[in-house]
Amino acid sequence: MSILKKSKTKTSARHQIAIEGVRDGVLMLPGNQYRAIIEVSSLNFELRSEEEQDAIIDTYESFLNSVGSSLQILVRTREIDMDKYLADLSERLDYEEEDIYRAQLKNYDEFIRSLITTNKILTRHFYIIIPYKSAGKVDFELIREQLNIKLDIVAKGMMRLGMHTTQLSSLEILDLFYSFYSPTQAKIQPLTDQALQLIHTALVEREESYAR
Incomplete structure (x- = not known):
């Protein structure tokens, strides 16, 4: 008898990847955990002089020491x-x-x-994922405020390195997850703004129903 059994319980992809919702550019996860995601421009390190490379490394080290919390760096390569x-x-x-x-x-x-x-033909994108965890259910504006403080620190640190940052909107976060879990489908059939808006609206309504 095979030890691999097909689950009788059907679960949605959203439950499998543990997303509770996306609101105002904030990814909401189970356990009162939240994430903000920023896209960062690239830096051609190899073309810099040795002195410039040393300065970049020192600046980056100083930036990491100033953050005061963990960060996740994501490099996403997608076929065009x-x-x-x-x-x-x-x-x-x-x-x-x-x-x-x-x-x-x-x-x-x-x-x-x-x-x-x-x-x-590939394109490469760079992201920094900024976490926040609340002690319990708190006002969403407080969560945004705490994440914005961290976002500001990261953005200024990247600016000192000569790199530009852009925070992902709710729709852009949904599109990013779509490309992760349906890469082939995302290549041949990208999500339209209308489809992304429908998904976003459904997630927001679900979150608001839980809050009531």
């Missing part, structure tokens, strides 16, 4: 769907009347198509 780009390129080729430009576009189109047959 080139179909739409190639379709736009073909459309430009159809409407181009100048022979010299048509030849250039055709050569470029052939180059891109040959490139993606043997290589995946």
